Amino acid sequence: MPRVVVFDETGGPEVLRIVEEPVVEPAAGEVRVRIEAFAVNPLDRMVRAGQSPRPVRLPHARLGVEGTGVVDALGAGVTGLAVGDPVILGAVPDFETKGAYAEYTTVLASRVVPRPASVDVLGAAALWVAYFTAYGALVEKAGMRPGDRVLITAASGGVGRAAIQIANQIGAVPIAVTRHTAKQESLLAAGAAAVIATDREDVAEFTRLHTGGKGADIVLDAVMGPGLAELSLAAKLGGTLATVGWLDPRPASFPANPSLTVHRYMAFADMTDPEIVRRVAAFLAAGVRTGVLRPAVDRVFGLNDIIEAHRYLEKGTSAGKIVVTV
Template sequence: MSRVVVFDRFGGPEVLHVVDEEAPVPSPGEVGVRVEATAVNPIDAMMRAGASPAPVPLPHARLGIEATGIVEAVGDGVAGVAVGDAVIVTAIPDAHRRGSYADRITVAANSVIPRPAELTVPEAAAVWVAFSTAFGALVEVGGMRPGERVVISGASGGVGRAAIQLANRIGAEPIAVTRRSARVSELRAAGAAEVVATDEVDLVDAVREITGGAGADIALDLVRGPGQRELIRALRPSGSLVAAGFLDSRPTPPVEDPTVRVANYRGFGLLSDTAAVARMAASLNDGVRAGAFRPAVDTVVPLERIVEAHERFERGENGGRKIVVTTV
């Protein structure tokens, strides 16, 4: 049997509950993973509340898009993955049907990668979505290069912190943006070269001052909404903006500057590209070994306290750090 978190109606954390189900059996080309830990992501809360970009069919919907665990079964035709392997799950595109808030899941065999030995189980549960989004948006789509100045909105969150670490690793200059001046010292400690607190200063003016009037080369928009216009104004002529988040549900205005390249990062589309995932995994492994990449973990709670985990996330008490849920 497997314990699984499900919800039958949209709403707050209280709609989540744990049920027992038959453990899934991997189909050809799949592996069965005994989940050791998963993490709470913004998309999980959006799905639970009925506010996700993609529809979630009810009842008995599930949550969870990242996990780490041990392979305990392999389907026919699987090569390169063996029972007993410690892995990170890289993609669960149908999280509403077989999300990672569970003891056991099945995923495509090409959706797991070896777990870096240097990471603890909670760190491994919290690292992939943040790091792969940052890498996919900034490197694969944005083409970030050494020496470039990169403005990162929503920098206090998991993806923002990963983007700061990635920019530093590549040799770019991360400029973190936060709405709260109380986060400035924290973001500097996380590796930001500069921090712009928009409750104290104007974003465009601050970035222009930091860049000597030139403007930033790339903006990573993890928020969207009306604030995207200010990010575009903070770019140099012919700069690039990559939108990779949905933290602001308000409409995003149309781009008025034809010289700016605007791209939308589509995570599951890129994660279906095995070559791209291999590049992400190689970069992650190198950075972890060098001590350059580490996710920020807030609290670790057991699966039975999933409601408490979502309540903490809803209140913002995790401060952008990942809340990890363990099944052991």
């Protein structure tokens, strides 16, 4: 029988275990997908550790909000898809019972998008959540335009690297922020116009240096926490701050730049909007076809090594996405 990763209690990576479950037939309006690979995201760690934004239904909870595979079966009433179609899971509803950490899962047909022919399985598994988040925050909310100077925190992560590439595709100027000087060269190679390493540089001061004294037009922040007030000073007067994550779990400070327009962006809300999904899918397909968008995969694990994949995630040293092949 197909394998599924589950957990019966919250805690460290060791609570994860692999079980076998029968294949489920898709309900009306659903498709069954044979998973080829899935990504391990910070949200998965939070859910597993009991830090989820909403309660987790135990026991036998599941994980995984994104992945890629092949349509294996169609439920009644599904049109526009065929068995054998390669797809990306656009958003996994109720991932605690239908997560992507499995050999098969069933999802609403409206929640899969075609997998671009120009991206391989590993890249497809790493594409949707990071790039959707970066695109949604920068384009849909912040209105990023060509020439905008965009300051990107946690730039070595999946969303950060996606934001660098999306800024370049639009014609904006991405300025990357990282905690470690050692990551400077890799971020420049990834497309950053400049890199600010906080282990030796002040973010606001060096942002002004790289923007002719004006400050960033847009700040994309995945960290939050007490440093948000200081970070806001890196933006120009009348600029935009878009927050997309909570890597620092401590309470966020109020922005010290009162002229900012602030957006708290939650990608999963937009992933249920068909029009936004259509725009994002078209943008990403064009980007991977031209080679501007290149999903960064840091490490690849097998399904049997899911505990090690989560241990690696918890180190916080990955430069790109962690992908598990099934």
